[in-house]
Amino acid sequence: MKSYLEIDHVGITFPTDNGPLTVLEDVHLSVNEGEFISLIGHSGCGKSTVLNIVAGLLQSTNGGVVLENKEVTDPGPDRAVVFQNHSLLPWLSVYDNVKLAVDQVFKKSKSKAERDEWVRHNLELVHMSHALNRKPDEISGGMKQRVGIARALAMEPKVLLMDEPFGALDSLTRTHMQDSLMEIQATLNNTVIMITHDVDEAVLLSDRIIMMTNGPNATIGEILEVDLERPRDRLGLAEDPHYNHYRAEVVKFLHERHQHGEAQPQAAKTQEQVGDPEETPPLSLVSGG
Amino acid sequence: MANPITSSKTIESATTDKVFGYLSGEGLTRSFSKFARNIVVPVFALFVFLMLWDSGAKQVQTSLGALPGPDAVWIQTQALYDEHNAERDKEAAFYERLQKRVDKAEAAGKPQEKIDKIKNRQYTGPETFFDQVITSLVTVMTGFILASLIAIPLGIIIGMSQTLYQAFNPIIQLFKPVSPLAWLPLVTMVVSAVYVTNDPMFSKSYLTSAITVTLCCLWPTIINTAVGVSGVSKDLINVSKVLRLSWFTKTSKIVIPSSIPMIFTGLRLSLGIGWMVLIAAEMLAQNPGLGKFVWDEFQNGSSNSLARIMVAVLAIGFVGFILDRAMLMLQRSVNWDKNAILR
Numbered sequence: 001m002k003s004y005l006e007i008d009h010v011g012i013t014f015p016t017d018n019g020p021l022t023v024l025e026d027v028h029l030s031v032n033e034g035e036f037i038s039l040i041g042h043s044g045c046g047k048s049t050v051l052n053i054v055a056g057l058l059q060s061t062n063g064g065v066v067l068e069n070k071e072v073t074d075p076g077p078d079r080a081v082v083f084q085n086h087s088l089l090p091w092l093s094v095y096d097n098v099k100l101a102v103d104q105v106f107k108k109s110k111s112k113a114e115r116d117e118w119v120r121h122n123l124e125l126v127h128m129s130h131a132l133n134r135k136p137d138e139i140s141g142g143m144k145q146r147v148g149i150a151r152a153l154a155m156e157p158k159v160l161l162m163d164e165p166f167g168a169l170d171s172l173t174r175t176h177m178q179d180s181l182m183e184i185q186a187t188l189n190n191t192v193i194m195i196t197h198d199v200d201e202a203v204l205l206s207d208r209i210i211m212m213t214n215g216p217n218a219t220i221g222e223i224l225e226v227d228l229e230r231p232r233d234r235l236g237l238a239e240d241p242h243y244n245h246y247r248a249e250v251v252k253f254l255h256e257r258h259q260h261g262e263a264q265p266q267a268a269k270t271q272e273q274v275g276d277p278e279e280t281p282p283l284s285l286v287s288g289g
Numbered sequence: 290m291a292n293p294i295t296s297s298k299t300i301e302s303a304t305t306d307k308v309f310g311y312l313s314g315e316g317l318t319r320s321f322s323k324f325a326r327n328i329v330v331p332v333f334a335l336f337v338f339l340m341l342w343d344s345g346a347k348q349v350q351t352s353l354g355a356l357p358g359p360d361a362v363w364i365q366t367q368a369l370y371d372e373h374n375a376e377r378d379k380e381a382a383f384y385e386r387l388q389k390r391v392d393k394a395e396a397a398g399k400p401q402e403k404i405d406k407i408k409n410r411q412y413t414g415p416e417t418f419f420d421q422v423i424t425s426l427v428t429v430m431t432g433f434i435l436a437s438l439i440a441i442p443l444g445i446i447i448g449m450s451q452t453l454y455q456a457f458n459p460i461i462q463l464f465k466p467v468s469p470l471a472w473l474p475l476v477t478m479v480v481s482a483v484y485v486t487n488d489p490m491f492s493k494s495y496l497t498s499a500i501t502v503t504l505c506c507l508w509p510t511i512i513n514t515a516v517g518v519s520g521v522s523k524d525l526i527n528v529s530k531v532l533r534l535s536w537f538t539k540t541s542k543i544v545i546p547s548s549i550p551m552i553f554t555g556l557r558l559s560l561g562i563g564w565m566v567l568i569a570a571e572m573l574a575q576n577p578g579l580g581k582f583v584w585d586e587f588q589n590g591s592s593n594s595l596a597r598i599m600v601a602v603l604a605i606g607f608v609g610f611i612l613d614r615a616m617l618m619l620q621r622s623v624n625w626d627k628n629a630i631l632r
Contacts, residue, residue, distance in 0.1 A: 055531065056530075057527055057530060057531075074530075075527075075530040075531045075533070076531065076533055077531060077532055077533065079531070080531060081527070081531050083524050083527070083528075085524060087522075087524040087525060087527070087528050089525065089528075089542070089543065089546070089547075090625055090626065091546045091547075091549075091625035100532070100542060101532055104532045104533070104534060104538070105532070135625070137626075155532075
């Protein structure tokens with residue numbers, strides 16, 4: 001059977017002042033419908049580049065992306081993106097931000113009343129119905145990201161692309177958002193590709209974790225199938241040996257075999273998170289929980 | 290009601306909170322120091338300024354006598370106000386006489402055209418100082434609005450294309466520093482040559498002044514609009530790409546709202562420049578506004594002239610200040626970024 005989304009031997013080369021720079025090389029991945037995929041890897045390994053190529057915001061130099069037997073050439077609402085910094089229009093209310101997307105996508109297929117209903121429904125889904133008329137400046141970071149997710153879901157995308165959706169949130173808010181996302185995923189069963197820096201997040205949410213090697217010439221290093229029963233419960237899994245095994249696999253890949261070029265081993269930290277070397281000090285190994 | 294002995298924090302109302310704040314000694318000092326900073330200090334500074342002006346002006350002797358101090362300026366302000374009222378009375382009296390003549394003519398059964406001829410007579414007395422302020426305001430707003438109508442769309446187009454920006458930038462940089470006095474002769478000649486009509490709707494001096502203002506206050510709006518438009522966040526542009534917004538929707542829903550703060554910064558700068566340019570333009574073009582008033586008083590050379598010019602100087606400053614405040618309020622009301630500090 002032909003897969004739903006095929007990332008077919010994709011590579012991308014950027015011209016720079018010091019000659020061409022190959023960021024991605026031979027990235028090959030088949031995604032099934034309804035599958036939740038995480039991309040994990042160190043900063044600068046081209047995770048976002050993969051996502052942007054699938055979104056159509058970047059054009060690959062080699063290979064291509066095929067979604068439902070159609071090649072992806074430009075951006076479109078069938079591949080909705082949830083951006084890391086929410087990217088809501090600050091001059092529009094929460095409602096109007098989602099409405100802009102709904103009006104654009106369902107201009108012809110839905111009546112005005114149906115579109116209004118659809119906007120409200122999607123905001124309800126992310127528990128933001130109480131703040132319809134607030135401006136993005138007036139709500140918290142987690143709420144903004146909820147609205148960003150509602151906007152993306154409202155486009156009824158074939159694939160939902162999430163670029164470190166919870167990266168800018170504090171860890172408590174992040175766990176709430178992860179739970180919300182799992183809940184939504186249980187109802188809608190979307191096909192999702194999510195970029196993350198967070199090992200726990202990847203294991204908790206994904207069906208498969210795509211671990212990427214370091215750039216330049218980054219490619220897929222290993223693919224880990226996460227065979228944990230859904231619905232998954234954060235508390236229950238903390239003690240689960242399978243869960244901890246998966247977690248350890250990812251940590252080993254990231255820190256033993258593909259340690260970041262600039263990363264130096266450091267004293268243990270309590271929470272694994274692959275840090276951006278510019279922003280946070282590089283992380284290192286912790287015994288697997 | 291709440292028991293006044295309990296801490297004010299237990300009481301919800303902000304007003305009662307304030308009252309307690311005043312009653313407690315600490316609150317009193319705080320509110321007093323706020324009062325001192327906001328009222329006493331500026332008033333004191335103004336007082337010192339007036340003193341320095343008064344004593345300094347007496348030291349400067351000109352062919353028209355010493356420079357006017359605050360007292361002379363105040364007297365002339367009143368004189369100008371009285372002249373204005375007297376002129377208005379004369380005008381009213383003129384129209385009253387005119388109406389009587391019309392009534393008389395109608396009673397005598399004169400033909401309609403003759404009555405119309407009487408009716409259409411206009412009062413032709415001199416413009417008062419206050420009329421001239423109004424003329425100046427109308428002229429500057431004409432020039433400013435004309436400039437904005439050109440500059441905002443042009444700025445948006447230039448800002449959206451790197452190529453157009455590169456093409457226009459040298460031209461803008463070349464014309465931006467040009468003085469209004471350099472434009473004026475050219476504008477005067479062009480207006481005289483192009484605006485030829487037997488029944489002019491506008492006077493040539495008005496057009497010349499307004500167009501000169503336009504030429505000088507185009508540039509800040511163009512530059513700021515272009516910078517604002519080119520600085521639209523890349524993420525928002527990506528949102529518009531993912532949504533496949535049309536060029537028009539993208540411009541109206543994302544690009545323009547996003548650059549509104551910069552557009553208004555440009556407009557405010559433009560209006561400030563326009564008002565300065567106008568006074569110079571009116572002097573040379575003889576548009577009956579504040580510039581002409583200053584020039585006429587200078588040519589007049591009476592013992593009151595310097596004081597009357599000083600009144601005009603203060604009026605120019607005051608009107609400029611009001612225009613700037615009005616723009617600031619407009620800017621605040623349309624600015625979506627409520628965290629931005631505008632002053």
